[in-house]
Structure formats: C-alpha cells, structure tokens
C-alpha cells in the first residue's frame with residue numbers, strides 16, 4: 001500500500017509549529033498578522049515544492065492546485081484546513097489538514113499516479129475568529145455564506161481592518177472566492193477532544209458537527225466606591241457578568257450543550273471601583289438545533305430578569321449563528337473502510353469544534369477524519385498527537401483522497 005512520506009510530514013508540522021512565537025514565546029498566528037504571514041509563506045513554499053499551482057483568492061484563502069491537461073476540465077476534489085491559530089496555541093490544529101493535504105498530493109505525484117480530477121489543497125483564512133469575527137471566515141466566504149466586500153471591511157479586536165491587513169501581508173488575492181467549485185471536500189484534523197484517546201481508537205469518522213452561536217454581551221452598572229457603597233445600593237456590572245457565567249453552566253448541564261465565556265473586560269478595571277461595565281463573549285454549542293435555540297432563548301430571558309434584579313442595563317450583539325451540520329454518509333463510510341483496510345480501529349464522531357468542513361458542506365459532499373488528541377487537550381501548547389497517529393491518519397487520508405480523486 002502506498003504510504004505518505006512520514007519524515008517530510010512530521011518535519012513540516014514541526015517547522016510550521018515553530019513559526020509565530022509571540023514576545024512571550026507563545027505560538028500565536030492570528031489571522032493576517034505578521035506571524036501568520038510567515039506561516040502562509042512557508043505553506044505556499046511547500047505547495048510549490050510539491051509542484052502545485054498556488055492561487056490566492058480575495059479573502060486570502062491559499063490554494064495549491066494539482067491538475068493535468070487531461071483532467072483540468074473536471075470538478076476538483078478539495079482538501080484543506082487552516083494555519084491561523086488561537087492565542088498560545090498547539091501545533092496540530094488546522095496545520096495537520098493543510099500539511100497533510102500537501103503531503104498526500106506530493107506522495108501521489110511522486111509515485112507517478114494520475115487522477116481523474118484535479119486535487120486542490122486549501123489553507124483557509126481566519127478559521128479561528130480570534131482577531132476578526134466570525135470564525136471559519138475564509139471558508140464561509142468561499143462557500144458563499146458572507147459577501148466578500150463586507151467581510152474585507154471587518155474591524156478586528158485590535159481595531160485593524162481585515163482587507164488592509166491582508167494587503168499589508170501580501171495575501172490580498174485576485175480571484176473571487178468560490179472560483180473552484182469542488183466535487184467533494186475532505187478535512188484531516190485532530191479531534192481536540194478526549195474520546196479517541198480515552199477509548200484507544202485510532203481514527204474518527206466524523207459524521208456531523210455541532211451548532212455554534214457566538215454573541216457579545218455588554219452589561220452597564222454604576223461605578224462606585226468599593227468600600228463605602230452598601231451592597232443593596234450597588235449596580236455591579238462585574239457581579240452580573242459572573243452570574244451569567246454560572247447560569248450558562250447550569251443551563252447546558254441540563255441541555256447537554258457546552259457554554260464558554262472566553263473573553264471578559266471590566267471597566268474601569270480598578271481594584272477599588274465597582275465595575276461600571278462588563279463586556280464578555282458567550283460561545284454556546286449543541287449538536288441539537290432545537291436545544292441550542294432553547295438555550296439561547298433561556299439566556300435572553302435570564303438577561304431580562306437580571307437587568308431588573310441587579311439594576312443594570314444589558315445589550316447583546318450577535319457574532320455568529322451556525323447550525324449543526326451533517327457530513328456525507330458515503331464519504332464517512334469510505335473513511336471507515338480505509339481505516340479498516342489499514343487495520344486501524346475507527347468510530348463515528350461528532351465534531352465539537354467548528355471546522356472549515358462545516359462551511360464546505362454547504363456547497364459539496366464533505367466529511368472529516370479525526371486523529372487522537374492526547375487527553376483531549378487543544379487550543380493549548382500542550383496539544384499533542386503521537387507521530388504514529390499523525391502518520392496513520394495521513395495514510396487513511398491518502399487512501400480516501402485516492403478513491404475520491406479517481407487515482408489510476
């Protein structure tokens with residue numbers, strides 16, 4: 001059986017993992033930052049080393065295209081993921097799918113294979129959504145989910161404008177997003193959760209992905225003296241924000257979803273002043289659309305009560321609203337069969353994380369392959385997947401790509 005070049009794959013993962021350390025030595029390649037530009041340049045270089053045509057679209061998505069005179073009229077098979085990261089990130093999230101995609105194509109080319117259709121590997125812009133919201137932005141625009149000109153005008157958490165930053169780092173491409181309409185899309189990714197590791201299963205055949213709702217909540221109270229203001233006279237925005245966080249945990253423990261308050265800002269943020277303002281984000285997720293909507297409704301009802309009870313003013317701003325996604329049963333089956341053919345255990349899974357694949361599923365049959373994350377740790381420098389599991393996942397990826405691309 002053909003296998004990927006494991007040394008090259010692992011070397012590139014570690015090389016990319018070494019790019020983008022911030023001043024505190026943390027791996028942080030936020031979308032369209034100088035650190036990410038360095039990562040983009042490395043990936044575009046590896047695409048060229050693999051003999052691929054490199055194209056960048058207007059939202060900065062990078063595509064490595066393998067096509068021949070014989071197959072270039074056919075709709076391509078697309079693979080890919082992202083190389084932007086969260087703050088203080090791990091080295092596998094997203095990168096495995098992009099570097100794995102280059103590796104699979106390079107392996108097929110070097111082995112002298114032809115394919116019935118072009119094979120394209122994509123590195124999508126701003127999957128993480130940390131600097132510019134929403135997340136999965138590049139693949140969402142590619143799938144026609146947001147208008148490109150509106151998105152290029154997005155203002156980031158640091159006050160920068162996405163389109164200007166893409167231009168500054170030299171990745172404001174020319175072709176329109178969606179310029180290639182794939183026949184199918186496949187993404188190799190780490191699980192980022194504990195299931196495969198705990199169960200000792202090697203491959204996740206991902207059949208669906210949970211819904212994701214992001215919003216920003218602003219609570220306004222009254223600044224006052226921390227020492228002289230009696231409790232019953234306080235309008236404490238900080239306390240109200242904390243109550244929302246506790247409410248969310250109790251809510252999702254009942255609904256089976258998950259909730260995260262990841263960003264919190266207090267004003268004036270002084271030790272002896274009752275906070276006049278709290279601005280925080282709510283990330284709510286559930287694989288069941290009805291339950292997710294019910295949780296959202298319960299939250300807005302709670303915020304209305306809190307306004308009265310705590311004498312504060314509350315406003316909310318919707319950031320994203322992505323429904324749960326079902327992947328293509330036929331491709332999921334191929335993942336299971338490919339794992340079995342290599343003597344690897346596999347199991348069906350739901351993706352708890354948002355993925356570029358969830359956006360590509362809007363325009364073509366799509367599925368994902370997961371490999372184990374040790375102790376399920378991710379979005380953390382301790383994120384780790386064993387080399388043998390990286391290689392096993394990449395070989396299953398190679399087999400399913402070969403089948404979908406009509407290798408001959």
Ligand code: HGY
Nearest residue numbers: 127128135136353354
């Ligand atoms: O938020 C997510 O689930 C993904 O990592 N962007």
Ligand code: MN
Nearest residue numbers: 093094127355
């Ligand atoms: Mn990811």
Ligand code: MN
Nearest residue numbers: 093128353379
């Ligand atoms: Mn991520």
